[in-house]
Amino acid sequence: xFKNILVCLDxxxxxxxxxxxxxxxxxxxxxxxxxxxxxxxxxxxxxxTPIGATYAGQMSYSKEAMEKQVQEGNSEAKIYLENVAQPxxxxxxxxxxxxxxxxxxxxxxxxxxKTNDVDLIAIATHxxxxxxxxxxxxxxxxxxxxxxxxVLVVKLKSADASVG
Numbered sequence: 001x002f003k004n005i006l007v008c009l010d011x012x013x014x015x016x017x018x019x020x021x022x023x024x025x026x027x028x029x030x031x032x033x034x035x036x037x038x039x040x041x042x043x044x045x046x047x048x049t050p051i052g053a054t055y056a057g058q059m060s061y062s063k064e065a066m067e068k069q070v071q072e073g074n075s076e077a078k079i080y081l082e083n084v085a086q087p088x089x090x091x092x093x094x095x096x097x098x099x100x101x102x103x104x105x106x107x108x109x110x111x112x113x114k115t116n117d118v119d120l121i122a123i124a125t126h127x128x129x130x131x132x133x134x135x136x137x138x139x140x141x142x143x144x145x146x147x148x149x150x151v152l153v154v155k156l157k158s159a160d161a162s163v164g
Contacts, residue, residue: 002029008123015124017156022122032094035081038108039073039101106142122152
């Protein structure tokens, strides 16, 4: 049923808890797992923005500095994903590791899924509600509304990570 399962990770142990569920689905259906980490361009801008900058005129970072930060983020993400993938591969699963870039994590995931024959998206969620949801948003909610694909969403045990 699911040939390609997209597993959304953010580098945290919290988000990695989805691997148990994604692995079970991959074993059940003989699926390939695609581990994805999004490099948030908004995060890169925040890293490069001087402390105390209150308007765009005070932001003095170059295109080259942004590109360098994104490249470093991609390199780190690929190493992380390969480390996560190896035990899955050792157990006999087919696993790809990919990164994507975007201002919106949710949009980057949806774009990747739509252009790469993804059949199921798997993601951990904090399950925030009320004001926390308004402030932090919900990547999981965005994926459910916008992807047009089945989404495996699991509310897990810790609140230390950044997955929505």
